[in-house]
Amino acid sequence: MTSRPHIDVRPITEAEFTDWLRAVNTGFLREPTPSKTELEARRTQFAPGRYLGAFDGDRCVATFRSFAQELTAVGGTPVPADAITGVTVTATHRRRGLLTRMMAQDLAAAKERGDVVATLIAAEYPIYGRYGFGPATWMTEWTVDVPRSGLDPRRAAPDDGGRIDLLDAEDVRKLGPDLHERLRRTQPGAVSRGEWWWHVNTGAVRIGSSWKEPFYAVYRSADGEVEGMASYEADDNWQDKQPHNTAVVNWLIATRPAAERALWHYLCSIDWVTKVKSGWRGPDDLLPDFLPDPRAARVTEQADWLWVRILDVVRALEARTYDREASLVLEVTDAAGLADGRYLLEASAQGASCTPTTRSADLTLDVVELAGVWLGGESVLRLAALGRVREERAGAAREADALLRASGRPWCPDMF
CATH class of the missing domain: 3.40.630.30 (Gcn5-related N-acetyltransferase (GNAT))
Known part of the structure; x- marks a missing residue:
């Protein structure tokens, strides 16, 4: 050989x-x-x-x-x-x-x-767990059957005094970054977008041969504040002289549910469009319940999305908030040695401290599992039932679940 x-x-x-x-x-x-x-x-x-x-x-x-x-x-x-x-x-x-x-x-x-962390979007699921990454956000795509939705296309304008307008790419590059910054300050799992992102996603920078100029819609509140924006495309599908076109959402972001509702209602009111594909949404997205008939929104894809690898346990646990007071000792295992150790987390609604400790562990978990529970979307109790978290003190898994779970699912709107 x-x-x-x-x-x-x-x-x-x-x-x-x-x-x-x-x-x-x-x-x-x-x-x-x-x-x-x-x-x-x-x-x-x-x-x-x-x-x-x-x-x-x-x-x-x-x-x-x-x-x-x-x-x-x-x-x-x-x-x-x-x-x-x-x-x-x-x-x-x-x-x-x-x-x-x-x-x-x-x-x-x-x-x-x-x-504090490393992030990636995993094309192949089996690869990245061996390097300490765990799925921390998930995505769901819905396809809306517009005729079934129960919406009246003749009443597409927002009923809260706001308005929908179409934009060109230059306006999106001016207005979009500030809107996204306001969203990501409140959305766990969201990531930053640099100038490059806005240039690539509005065609100012072309990195492939398949660019197709999309449509852009903006929602402004009654006082003129930009609170939502969407990019979408449409196909050209006619059958028996009847339109059966699909609008495909590239991205849709909003800082208030009213803005989301207005944009989805607008997309479902476009002439000739009989289906709307939502793009990458959070699993607990409000879209189906914005429709009079939620069953008109059918899940057509669901998968893991953002993978996270904790590099600094102390700073990661101190960075997030908690809505109750608790003390928890976590034994974190990490084959690469980047984040392993025993840590005392003392948390309350006023803040948290995390320090290395020699106290007996309450829970033992791998750094892979830590990613999901840190970002608030995974259940410690569920992981314990799967054998991926070991309870060292009776009742610790339930206490940790109550402490670490967030009120909403984390969501990453981006691919990178």
């Missing part, structure tokens, strides 16, 4: 960016050679040290990228996050530990930088 050549895993140089992007495209089964437009657009995001590559000779055969992000904890405090994307291993070089080496380098650097 011939021995495998040494594969170098390291941060890429700017001169290697084209080869790195070609490897990304290959891994995601896209046309390998990037266009000049895509290359120039993506090169503007290059940050030394945050792009890793695995090189077999001169060829890049695995890729990994991270960037600075903020993630909103329960209660609205943003924590610094290491957002991971662009993860690929070329099919010819699988099962050689390349992702493990890249992940170890990146997480160690994130810990050194002071990031």
